[in-house]
Amino acid sequence: MSAPVRAWIVASGDELLQGRALDTNSAWLSRELAALGVEAARFVVLGDDEAALCALAEEAGREVELLLVTGGLGPTLDDLTRHALAAAAGVELVEDAAALEALRAWFAARGRPFAESNRRQALVPRGAELLPNAAGTAPGFLLRCGRALVAALPGPPREMERVFQDELRPRLERALPPRRVRRIARFHLFGLPEAAFADLCGDWMARGADPLLGVTAHSGVLSAQLSASSPERLAERAAQVRERFREWIFSEESGDLARVLGELLLARGISIATAESCTGGLLAQRLTQLPGISAVFGWGFVSYANAAKQALLGVEPSLLESHGAVSLPVAEAMARGAAQRSGARLSVSLTGVAGPDGGTEAKPVGLVCFATSFDGVIQSTERRFALRGRDLIREFAAQTALDLARRRVLD
Amino acid sequence: MSAPVRAWIVASGDELLQGRALDTNSAWLSRELAALGVEAARFVVLGDDEAALCALAEEAGREVELLLVTGGLGPTLDDLTRHALAAAAGVELVEDAAALEALRAWFAARGRPFAESNRRQALVPRGAELLPNAAGTAPGFLLRCGRALVAALPGPPREMERVFQDELRPRLERALPPRRVRRIARFHLFGLPEAAFADLCGDWMARGADPLLGVTAHSGVLSAQLSASSPERLAERAAQVRERFREWIFSEESGDLARVLGELLLARGISIATAESCTGGLLAQRLTQLPGISAVFGWGFVSYANAAKQALLGVEPSLLESHGAVSLPVAEAMARGAAQRSGARLSVSLTGVAGPDGGTEAKPVGLVCFATSFDGVIQSTERRFALRGRDLIREFAAQTALDLARRRVLD
Numbered sequence: 036m037s038a039p040v041r042a043w044i045v046a047s048g049d050e051l052l053q054g055r056a057l058d059t060n061s062a063w064l065s066r067e068l069a070a071l072g073v074e075a076a077r078f079v080v081l082g083d084d085e086a087a088l089c090a091l092a093e094e095a096g097r098e099v100e101l102l103l104v105t106g107g108l109g110p111t112l113d114d115l116t117r118h119a120l121a122a123a124a125g126v127e128l129v130e131d132a133a134a135l136e137a138l139r140a141w142f143a144a145r146g147r148p149f150a151e152s153n154r155r156q157a158l159v160p161r162g163a164e165l166l167p168n169a170a171g172t173a174p175g176f177l178l179r180c181g182r183a184l185v186a187a188l189p190g191p192p193r194e195m196e197r198v199f200q201d202e203l204r205p206r207l208e209r210a211l212p213p214r215r216v217r218r219i220a221r222f223h224l225f226g227l228p229e230a231a232f233a234d235l236c237g238d239w240m241a242r243g244a245d246p247l248l249g250v251t252a253h254s255g256v257l258s259a260q261l262s263a264s265s266p267e268r269l270a271e272r273a274a275q276v277r278e279r280f281r282e283w284i285f286s287e288e289s290g291d292l293a294r295v296l297g298e299l300l301l302a303r304g305i306s307i308a309t310a311e312s313c314t315g316g317l318l319a320q321r322l323t324q325l326p327g328i329s330a331v332f333g334w335g336f337v338s339y340a341n342a343a344k345q346a347l348l349g350v351e352p353s354l355l356e357s358h359g360a361v362s363l364p365v366a367e368a369m370a371r372g373a374a375q376r377s378g379a380r381l382s383v384s385l386t387g388v389a390g391p392d393g394g395t396e397a398k399p400v401g402l403v404c405f406a407t408s409f410d411g412v413i414q415s416t417e418r419r420f421a422l423r424g425r426d427l428i429r430e431f432a433a434q435t436a437l438d439l440a441r442r443r444v445l446d
Numbered sequence: 447m448s449a450p451v452r453a454w455i456v457a458s459g460d461e462l463l464q465g466r467a468l469d470t471n472s473a474w475l476s477r478e479l480a481a482l483g484v485e486a487a488r489f490v491v492l493g494d495d496e497a498a499l500c501a502l503a504e505e506a507g508r509e510v511e512l513l514l515v516t517g518g519l520g521p522t523l524d525d526l527t528r529h530a531l532a533a534a535a536g537v538e539l540v541e542d543a544a545a546l547e548a549l550r551a552w553f554a555a556r557g558r559p560f561a562e563s564n565r566r567q568a569l570v571p572r573g574a575e576l577l578p579n580a581a582g583t584a585p586g587f588l589l590r591c592g593r594a595l596v597a598a599l600p601g602p603p604r605e606m607e608r609v610f611q612d613e614l615r616p617r618l619e620r621a622l623p624p625r626r627v628r629r630i631a632r633f634h635l636f637g638l639p640e641a642a643f644a645d646l647c648g649d650w651m652a653r654g655a656d657p658l659l660g661v662t663a664h665s666g667v668l669s670a671q672l673s674a675s676s677p678e679r680l681a682e683r684a685a686q687v688r689e690r691f692r693e694w695i696f697s698e699e700s701g702d703l704a705r706v707l708g709e710l711l712l713a714r715g716i717s718i719a720t721a722e723s724c725t726g727g728l729l730a731q732r733l734t735q736l737p738g739i740s741a742v743f744g745w746g747f748v749s750y751a752n753a754a755k756q757a758l759l760g761v762e763p764s765l766l767e768s769h770g771a772v773s774l775p776v777a778e779a780m781a782r783g784a785a786q787r788s789g790a791r792l793s794v795s796l797t798g799v800a801g802p803d804g805g806t807e808a809k810p811v812g813l814v815c816f817a818t819s820f821d822g823v824i825q826s827t828e829r830r831f832a833l834r835g836r837d838l839i840r841e842f843a844a845q846t847a848l849d850l851a852r853r854r855v856l857d
Contacts, residue, residue, distance in 0.1 A: 051473070051489075052476060052486050052487075052488070052489065053476055053477070053480065053486070054472075054473035054474060054475075054476035054477040054480075054486070055473075055477075055662045056473075057468060057470060057473055058469075058489075059468060061465075061491070062462070062465035062466075062467075062468055063465060064465075065463060065464055065465035066464070066465040066466075069464065069465075075463050075464070075465075076463075076493070076498075077463070077490060077491065077492060077498070078462075078463065078469075078489075078490065078491035079488060079489065079490050079491075080472070080488065080489035080490075081488060082487070087487075087488070249464075251466045309727075309748070311727075314731070314734075315730050315731050315733065315734025315735075315743075315746065316720075316722075316727030316728065316729065316730030316731035316734065316746050316748065317727065317731040318727065319726050319727030319748045319750075320725070320726050320727035320728040320731050322726065323725075323726025323727065323748075323750065323840075324726075324836070324837065324840075326801070326802055326803065326836055327803070329750055329751065332726075332750055332751075333749075333750045333751025333753060333754050334748070334749070334750065334751060334753075334754040334758070335726065335727050335746075335747075335748025335749075335750065336746075336747075336748070337720070337727065337730045337734075337745070337746025337747070337748065338744075338745070338746075339730075339734065339740055339743055339744045339745065339746065340740065340743075340744025340745060342744060342745075343744050343745040343788065346787070347745070347758070347787075376757070376758075377754065390737070391737055392737065392738070425735070425737055426735065429735075
């Protein structure tokens, strides 16, 4: 195997360097490049500084095969990326007729006047290839600087991602050594610790493997990315991944449990209600992030106090006294009450100790009891989250509740 | 004035470079350095790569006065920062007796065995000054490399911030040119657009001004940072800022409206209930992020459906029919119902159109109606959020509700 293609990724903007905004573009691009077999060797954040970017592009032209630059393509005078890259490549800036026409059309379609300052966005280094931007006004471009292929992309993430996917990725796939071009598949899992995932994978995750499986963890969701040098290898390993992790894979499209549950409920016309104690509204908030969810979600109960559990959900005082608020019987009564009060077919409840105070030996911080009611049949379970901090315990509790509701519908 | 002191900020870690985690440390450090009169000139993210970090430190020693490095100080073999910086400074690594003792004490205090691999964390470049870590096991250190002062800090943000504040900041204040050392004050405002803030500031925000006022915006909260070269200048301008922005400043400590409201309610023993439609639980979730809030918060109503508004909050069907669910009378009825059902002295409600669908000419996407009830007295108001997207509209609506509740208590 030849040495991997290496890339530097540069983000430019005073707001990044002054800490007023976070650079999320570079991490996104690094993941996308990995799927193409390209290794990110360095990220750099620069201010709106033409000389610094020019010098960095010249250095990249000596050191690596690929340089991606995001930001600095807007219409104002502090947008200097095109000037810096033209200087590094030793060419002048020229107005691109197609880019200018696209700009005028963009403004016309929105009924906005075309300010002359926008002409600046039609300037590209002579000889550069235009990367049209379907999501905004600033097009990107591609040129060569030393041994490096250099791509300039707009700074707003939505536009950057669009230009990368529509325009840059196909060109990179053609320009890169063919066996480096990789196909990818994704799997999203819940309920399995990352270390257990790695153990079950064996050598599927070994550095340099083909197919190669990688995994990232976020709020209990594992997102595994499978890449391979051929569609056949990809399909074969993907089938093995599905088989081995069937119990935990909840989607191959989205890592958002609330979205996956919501779309399932909408597709099947199943109504849902929530009853929460320790998460204090987080569970309902997650569900209602999905537009259109009102067709199946109408009622959420945040019964933080015992009095609220009794009055809103009909939890018996004797149950609270004998078992305590954090108990399976109380979680079950909450789920039953939420379904009965709302008339929803499905309900999900949780009650737990989010901390930092309030834990006991029998009921420590991190203990959360869950229940679901589906067509009147109750199920309940508890989890002990050994996590640092109230926010993480609440987050994992809400994720678990979403997953339990999803499993009830699919059972 | 001499040229500003310039810094490079480096974050090291494969997880950053592979896009599995975001570097938030560099942005935080850049803001803190700005308050000390130091200008961040570049951020760099590197993998766990000793040679690359060593080369970068040598370059920094030629180019800038200050280099901060976060990460790579842990006990495992891929933690290479101390080796790379020792090599760049041309010194060997030595075991620091005080660091070793602190490590042993840390493990002993937690009843954990001291694995030999942890000794690695007591290694420092010869001649470096130790920066003890009160929040974890890996101490930082400070050394000189060329003309640059180089500080190594642990990677976990909580530990990094602690070592910076306790250990590095005082040393930088002593090491930097005295008139560059700046005192800072902070102000958090809500309800004022960023552009209006800038207009009201006049030349207080001019580049290079002393005192200098800077501002960042996040979810409608403006956080203004005032820095000055002397305590007298700081106090004088701070008084002017307080006077000019009195109407909008909600805290000089925290930019978190939920925390400020929660602490106010706890201090005064005022109970609160929430009634939400379009935010779907976000408002209650924000309030319950604060530990101990259960002393004043017990009841939250997520009345997404009209049937829930009627059954849970006693909103009259005739009101919903004649005014619609998104209306001041319905918001008022929700607040009244929430207070009556829960017995809370204060209640806050909101109902709006979060979109992307469901807007009309009279009630467009972004329109949200709010009401508060305090000791039985109702007030209501509406806002039109001209924001892109459902998530942002919900976020700003929750923020506005928190601020309205805060103002009711203080009125």
